[in-house]
Amino acid sequence: MSWNRVSGSLSTPTVDVAIDMGNPFLNLTLDAFLKIGTVAATRAAAEDTFHVIQKGSISSKDFEKTLKKMCKEGAYWGTVAGVYVGLEYGVGRIRGRKDWKNATIGGAITGALVSAASNNKTESIAIDAITGAAVATAAEFINYLT
Structure with a gap:
């Protein structure tokens, strides 16, 4: 009996934006805000794109609604992520352990x-x-x- 093997790897693209705020706390917090905010905005865009495709047409009002939703979701989830990462870092500094x-x-x-x-x-x-x-x-x- 013959055996075949398939081998491969999957890698995701990595995008790193380095903004040095001069403080590790601020750097980590801003990084989390930008990364998670971008994910949330992209999710909102994908969701609204799906609804537009289902509807079969798009208007300028739909486009404006999507942009507002992207900004709102991105800011909300980015803020939550920034708060969490900042708190985790701060607690680690206070406790002296990671x-x-x-x-x-x-x-x-x-x-x-x-x-x-x-x-x-x-x-x-x-x-x-x-x-x-x-x-x-x-x-x-x-x-x-x-």
Whole structure:
């Protein structure tokens, strides 16, 4: 019996924009804002493009709505990412260690801040803080495994 093997690799394009703010905290925060904000804006554009294709036509009003949505989503998620990365870095500096606990604390505080800024009640703020901590910790462990 003959065996064939297929081998290959998949790599994604890497785009790095280096803006030196003169401070590692600011550099990391701005980097997270730009990267995640770009992903969120792209997702909003893709979603609206799908709806336009389904509808079969586009108007200037649709285009304007898409641009506004891209800016809003990009700014929102970029800000959340910047806050999280800044908090994780700050906690690490305060604790003097770089481990998963920084991600947990940063995620919890970010979840609570985003929830409080959305005018949620105390119970929702606590749930969002726990969710933020769980997601950040899981991401840290997954990143450690890869």
